[in-house]
Amino acid sequence: MSSYLKEKQKNDLIIKESEEFLATTTREIPLVIDRGEGVWIYDVDGNKYLDFTSGIGVNNLGWPSHPEIIRVVEEQVKKLAHAAANDFFNVEQLELAKKLVNIAPGNFKKKVFYGNSGTEAIEAAIKLSRTTGRKYLIAFLGAFHGRTFGSLSLTASKTTQRSQMAPLLSNVIHVPYPNPFRNPWHIDGYEDPKELVNRTIEFIEDYVLKQLAPPEEVAAIFAEPIQGEGGYIVPPKEFYPELRKLVDKYGILLVDDEVQMGMGRTGKMFAVEHYNVAPDIITLAKALGGGIMPIGATIFRADLDFKPGQHSNTFGGNALACAVALKSIDLIEGLLPHVQELEKVFRDELQGIADDVRGIGLAWGIEFVKDLKTKEPDAKTRDKVIEEALKLGLVLLPAGQSAIRLIPPLVISEEDAKEGVERLRKAINNVKK
Numbered sequence: 001m002s003s004y005l006k007e008k009q010k011n012d013l014i015i016k017e018s019e020e021f022l023a024t025t026t027r028e029i030p031l032v033i034d035r036g037e038g039v040w041i042y043d044v045d046g047n048k049y050l051d052f053t054s055g056i057g058v059n060n061l062g063w064p065s066h067p068e069i070i071r072v073v074e075e076q077v078k079k080l081a082h083a084a085a086n087d088f089f090n091v092e093q094l095e096l097a098k099k100l101v102n103i104a105p106g107n108f109k110k111k112v113f114y115g116n117s118g119t120e121a122i123e124a125a126i127k128l129s130r131t132t133g134r135k136y137l138i139a140f141l142g143a144f145h146g147r148t149f150g151s152l153s154l155t156a157s158k159t160t161q162r163s164q165m166a167p168l169l170s171n172v173i174h175v176p177y178p179n180p181f182r183n184p185w186h187i188d189g190y191e192d193p194k195e196l197v198n199r200t201i202e203f204i205e206d207y208v209l210k211q212l213a214p215p216e217e218v219a220a221i222f223a224e225p226i227q228g229e230g231g232y233i234v235p236p237k238e239f240y241p242e243l244r245k246l247v248d249k250y251g252i253l254l255v256d257d258e259v260q261m262g263m264g265r266t267g268k269m270f271a272v273e274h275y276n277v278a279p280d281i282i283t284l285a286k287a288l289g290g291g292i293m294p295i296g297a298t299i300f301r302a303d304l305d306f307k308p309g310q311h312s313n314t315f316g317g318n319a320l321a322c323a324v325a326l327k328s329i330d331l332i333e334g335l336l337p338h339v340q341e342l343e344k345v346f347r348d349e350l351q352g353i354a355d356d357v358r359g360i361g362l363a364w365g366i367e368f369v370k371d372l373k374t375k376e377p378d379a380k381t382r383d384k385v386i387e388e389a390l391k392l393g394l395v396l397l398p399a400g401q402s403a404i405r406l407i408p409p410l411v412i413s414e415e416d417a418k419e420g421v422e423r424l425r426k427a428i429n430n431v432k433k
Ligand SMILES: Cc1ncc(COP(=O)(O)O)c(C=O)c1O
Pocket: 117, 118, 119, 120, 122, 144, 145, 146, 147, 224, 228, 229, 257, 258, 259, 260, 261, 285, 286
């Protein structure tokens, strides 16, 4: 085996035992993480890897986190952590809410609900949209919004995620996402970005709102500004503006899921800022917690608020999580120019590396297909590249049917970014040999 790594004895033993004691979930990468340092992670045998996953979009500030976050944790944990924040009040959750409503797009009054994860942020968004009295929800094929029952009803990226789970929430309708690489209508000419968006909007308006769901009964359309789990699919820039026009016409809410693409990943704090559109509800989680704390937030138009007792939880608004999140926002704001600069490096370095390369900021997807004409997904090659990259000391994660997501911590230097792409290129060459 041509491997950059030393022996992985401890690593393999822990994996074997984990399979015995831990529930089967989505673990596929045979790596036992022992510790992290910036953009580098170490396994339990002391092997060192460059991280292009950010712990699935969580460690945007590096591993274990930015030194200033660790300082906030040390100070705050001695003062207040859990504060039963839905039954009492604390300053930390208030300060974070003020910051979030201030930076979230939209010149209107907003409020914030806190949970502990992305799926809970989505559940709150579903419930808020139901408070309008409308019943139907629209989501996109390829979407990932979480795995609890409400969010799973919106998720449509892989059937395994829904396997044996039906019945899910009723009155959820899925529509094609404007995927520029794999045009959902298979009709020549529709690849033109404007046409692709027009067809998407027309499909919703002419089919869904005329034949399936009365528009006055549709509560919300849920969308990802870039589909994450679905394959790092960057839609045309016309997508959200046209979606906004459509929802405005019928009084439907636009829910923008920023759980994976928010927090500076695309070079803006919220990915939706690339479209100049203000959603009615925004969901955040993952990197909001600075790589340390689990936290989710649902930022919403203030007039949509819940009635007393209609929604709440135990851990939401944890003072430690909120103090960390506030500092994370601060640090990410400072990193945005760096992310925008590195976008150019990735754009140049990744050119031609796979059958499709797409991305923005530090959110990149590369895809492998069996044939460029049919675009039949080549999951086998993708999986082998991930496996080979790991041997070369580069950690990658899949996305969609045959793509790899490249999402390093936002603190990555240009030198490390180039080193990572070089390891990726080598892995692809080794697989294709
Ligand atoms: C866009 C999006 N929404 C929601 C979720 C669910 O987040 P969590 O896993 O924290 O429940 C994810 C998770 O990957 C996601 O990418």
